[in-house]
Amino acid sequence: MATARVVAIANTTTTSCLLSNTAHFLPKSGLCGSSLCLTRRVALTRRSFTCTAIYNPQVQIKEQGQPETLDYRVFFQDNSGKKISPWHDIPLHLGDGIFNFVVEIPKESNAKMEVATDEPHTPIKQDTKKGKLRYYPYNINWNYGLLPQTWEDPSLANSEVEGALGDNDPVDVVEIGESRRKIGEILRVKPLAALAMIDEGELDWKVVAISLDDPKASLVNDIDDVEKHFPGTLTAIRDWFRDYKIPDGKPANKFGLGNKAANKDYALKVITETNESWAKLIKRSVPGGELSLV
Template sequence: MAATRVIVAAGGAICHGSNPSSFLKRPFSIRQSALHLNLQRASSKRLFTCRALYKPQVQIKENGQSETLDYRLFFVDNSGKKVSPWHDIPLHLGDGIFNFIVEIPKETSAKMEVATDEPFTPIKQDTKKGKLRYYPYNINWNYGLLPQTWEDPSFANSDVDGALGDNDPVDVVEIGESQGRIGQILKVKPVAALAMIDEGELDWKIVAISLDDPRASLVNDVDDVEKHFPGTLTAIRDWFRDYKIPDGKPANKFGLGNKAANKDYALKVISETNESWAKLIKRSIPAGELSLV
């Protein structure tokens, strides 16, 4: 049975120079275009950004039963219109804070993901050969995506042996103590990055912490993770290295010396993949089967 519930509001944004009241009065399609196209660079980080100056409620609507092939979790605005969690939720909130959308809550194993090839990119359970996919064991952290990012499969990253992007939004591993919910939007700060290479494709894992976590103020860079969450970076790397082995596949590899890069490098990855997403949305790069709605 379909269900609708309200999740934490974090989705609204107004680009610099906009008038909040006039922006809110515009039709959604125009507001959406503003989010997509009125992108500005933020200081030396060169992040395309629309500042979140208001916080409308975002709702999620579940169609179908969970853990079935038909299940879809859609995002809708206050008027009930569908919006895309990938394209319509702003990325950057300022001061190094970003929106993160939970796809897979910690301590669960159903492989949920944004359907990048379906209109409004709902969250669904991944499939293989017509069957629902599960990890061989629970993931120990909240896992999901950074909206308005894209790993360009035509871009060869010279830092990681020329590996090409995996054609998906950038993944986030959120290390806080609380379990998220599918579709929940959390405000996070990135603190590290792992360059996973999955069957030859570059699949970044941004390590971040929710601002709601009690230790968030203590964790601001990669060294802080080891200090306040000892062993976590190694555990994340080993989990993603080994999770395909039970299915008979080889272990994944990692670039950058097999180590987690620091916060500045994570911000660089986010900036570059945000720029790639902007080119995708403006159709400067062919979308292929990806949905831009």
């Protein structure tokens, strides 16, 4: 039987709103500015948009079907019960370098969960291959998921990463905090670093971040802090994603940028660029193919 749970995507001190055909996002200042507030139907100018604020929105997480079955889906709903997309409708920016992060895979689990980018309202489901559910060969050691309102454009070659094309998905996040989160949970995170993974020739960014409610969050603000307070973690993340396909007989993944993690500023650059690509996708300035834009 389907179950439901409720999580808040913003606390009482944060102003934001759910994206819809008429609602937009607004930082506390009342100006969109560099927060890249975005809308789907109104003509926009770059980084300067008309917005409306909604105070402290809540999102319901509703599960359909049984976990670890082909029918299992985790849908997101607004306060009225209307389905919304965790990819398109959850705001990316919360101001002051803080972003929303949607958990797809809790740490210490191995079911390969992901947003279904080709299904209406893009629910979270378990990935499949040849009709069978996919699992990692071993548990992932961090909370893993996506940055909403980002898109790695498959037509865009990145000159800094071997000319690799985007993988046609939202940007992935590896959240290094100590708590094991739940599928569909929405966390406020700050980026710390980025890894440029190249998976079968496609660029698949991994932004390393930490949830603001983690006990060590105040101690880590950039890549050097990660090395100091989470020693070996960046190398462990790179090695995990490099090697996880090897047990299935596939070659190891590669990494650009000298096989090393880039710093926070570079991670923010990746987020900005992929947010802009998402905006073009939503406005249909670039082809969406089979992607669902609702």
